[in-house]
Amino acid sequence: MGSRQDDSPSRDLDPALRQRLLTELRTPWRGLRRALWFALLASASLGLATMALRGASGEGVASVDLLIQIGAFAIFATLLWFDRNHGG
Numbered sequence: 001m002g003s004r005q006d007d008s009p010s011r012d013l014d015p016a017l018r019q020r021l022l023t024e025l026r027t028p029w030r031g032l033r034r035a036l037w038f039a040l041l042a043s044a045s046l047g048l049a050t051m052a053l054r055g056a057s058g059e060g061v062a063s064v065d066l067l068i069q070i071g072a073f074a075i076f077a078t079l080l081w082f083d084r085n086h087g088g
Contacts, residue, residue, distance in 0.1 A: 034083055041076040048073055 013021075024030075047069045055061045 030083065034080065037076050037080040037083060041073065041080055044069055044073040044076055 051061050051066055051069060
C-alpha cells in the first residue's frame with residue numbers, strides 16, 4: 001500500500017498554477033477590483049474632459065462639480081495605483 005505522502009494532490013499541480021492559486025488566495029478578487037477602479041477612473045476622466053470642453057467653449061462650469069470630478073479622479077487613480085501587482 002502507498003503511503004499518505006504519495007497521494008498528496010499538491011504533487012500533481014503545475015508549479016505555475018499553484019503559485020497563481022496562492023496569489024489569488026492572498027488577494028482575492030484583484031482582477032474584478034482593478035476592472036472596477038479602471039471603469040470608474042475612465043468615467044471620472046470623461047467627466048473632466050467634458051467639463052474642460054464646456055469651459056473652453058465659454059460656458060460656465062460650477063466649481064463644486066469640477067471639484068467632485070477632480071476628487072473622483074484622484075480617488076480612483078489612487079485606488080488603482082495601490083491595487084497594482086507589487087510582486088510581478
